[in-house]
Amino acid sequence: xxxxxxxxxxxxxxxxxxxxxxxxxxxxxxxxxxxxxxxxxxxxxxxxxxxxxxxxxxxxxxxxxxxxxxxxxxxxxxxxxxxxxxxxxxxxxxxxxxxxxxxxxxxxxxxxxxxxxxxxxxxxxxxxxxxxxxxxxxxxxxxxxxxxxxxxxxxxxxxxxxxxxxxxxxxxxxxxxxxxxxxxxxxxxxxxxxxxxxxxxxxxxxxxxxxxxxxxxxxxxxxxxxxxxxxxxxxxxxxxxxxxxxxxxxxxxxxxxxxxxxxxxxxxxxxxxxxxxxxxxx
Numbered sequence: 001x002x003x004x005x006x007x008x009x010x011x012x013x014x015x016x017x018x019x020x021x022x023x024x025x026x027x028x029x030x031x032x033x034x035x036x037x038x039x040x041x042x043x044x045x046x047x048x049x050x051x052x053x054x055x056x057x058x059x060x061x062x063x064x065x066x067x068x069x070x071x072x073x074x075x076x077x078x079x080x081x082x083x084x085x086x087x088x089x090x091x092x093x094x095x096x097x098x099x100x101x102x103x104x105x106x107x108x109x110x111x112x113x114x115x116x117x118x119x120x121x122x123x124x125x126x127x128x129x130x131x132x133x134x135x136x137x138x139x140x141x142x143x144x145x146x147x148x149x150x151x152x153x154x155x156x157x158x159x160x161x162x163x164x165x166x167x168x169x170x171x172x173x174x175x176x177x178x179x180x181x182x183x184x185x186x187x188x189x190x191x192x193x194x195x196x197x198x199x200x201x202x203x204x205x206x207x208x209x210x211x212x213x214x215x216x217x218x219x220x221x222x223x224x225x226x227x228x229x230x231x232x233x234x235x236x237x238x239x240x241x242x243x244x245x246x247x248x249x250x251x252x253x254x255x256x257x258x259x260x261x262x263x264x265x266x267x268x269x270x271x272x273x274x275x276x277x278x279x280x281x282x
Contacts, residue, residue, distance in 0.1 A: 001078040001101070003029045003094055004160075006071035008064050009085035011040030014205065019051050021088035026095045029081070032056060032074055034067040065168035065176045068153075072163045081157040086205040089154070093198035097157045100192045105159045108184055110151050111194040117203040124150035127193040134185035135229035138178050139222075141236040141271040153177040154199045162189065174217045175225070182225050215245035215254055219261075235265025240274040247278030 005022040009015045015033070022031040031053040035044055038060050045055065056074050058067060072080055079101055083089060097109040110128075115121050125147050128137050137149050156177070166187060169179040185191070218241050226234050239262040246255040262275070 001098060002076075003027070003079040003081060003098065003157075004071075004075040004077040005029050005031045005081050005083050005089075006034065006068050006075070007031055007083045007085055008034045008036060008067035008071065009044070010037040011035060011044050012085055012205070013047075014086040014202070015044065016047050016051070017088050018083055018085050019048060019053055021090075022083065023051060024091050025089065026092050027098065029094050030054060030077065032071045034058065034071040034074075036060060036062055036064075036067045063170065063173070063176075065172060065180075066170045068168045069170065072160060072167070075160055077160055079157060080160045080163050082153045083199075084154050084201075086202050087154040088200045090198045090200065092196075094157075096194050096196060096198060100194070101157065101159060104190065105161050106188075107158070107190045107192055108162070108181075109157045109192050109194065110155045111198040112196060113150065113152060113155055113199045113201045114197045115146065115150075115201050115203060121145070121147060122197045123147055127195070128191050130191075132230075133228040134182050134191075135226050136233045138181065139226060139229050139233040139237040140268075141240040141274060142268045144270045144273050151177070151181060151193075152201055154201055156181075158189075172217075172221065173214055175221045179221065179225050182228075186228075215242045215249065215251065215258060218242040218245060219258065231265045232267060235262045235267030236271035238262035238265065239267040239271040243272075243275035244278035247276065 007018055019031045022029050033053050034056045036058045038057055041057055056070055058070055068082060100109045101107055112122055115123055126149060140149055142148055166184055168176060172179055222237055238258055243255060243258045243262060246258050
């Protein structure tokens, strides 16, 4: 089966590392680089001169989800996988994941990841299974360090057919991959997680949308995508993500509002600790 790697980018320097990691796979994969900043075309072409790839250029500022969808539309492969431009794959990722997709067009394959920040750790400690909804799995936060539950865009692979049928949700500034995963779960897709860590995910990269303080985006996202999550999982999300964002932005009134809402759901204490870290973690 043929495989394309969809890499949305604004032209960050880490893109070269991401493309190299695709070309270093133990099976052939074609990088499709989707540039969402047309004025960076010359610089991107120069940086990737010696690296085989396809370049798709958007009209600009369409966002990560729409850029990924453009990449899927441009692909002619059987399988598509996704890679953020500041992350990198380990060499056997594609080979190990493709093995689970033969004859399984409605399966989504993920893998464990190495989170790279001040330290490195392998996540998740608990793989997703159908004993709970995807929204509950993603939103729960029972530990201070992100270890228990994890599934992220750079770890995902699926048939192109499935990616066309269930496009990335456009218009979201945050939690784009979670929105897609919840929609796929609602559509009865099957999820498999390769137990080996096969991707390196770099936290808090410059220019990453995850660094924004848009607490209101997170609250709106929860209303749209968190319907099937348990009450405690909703509280964990509000405390660890929305509250932390509001505190980092020094929006005190919003912080109180989000905290009150989170407490009605009885979040894990660890989620509250993460949330209040926003006071010092600006």
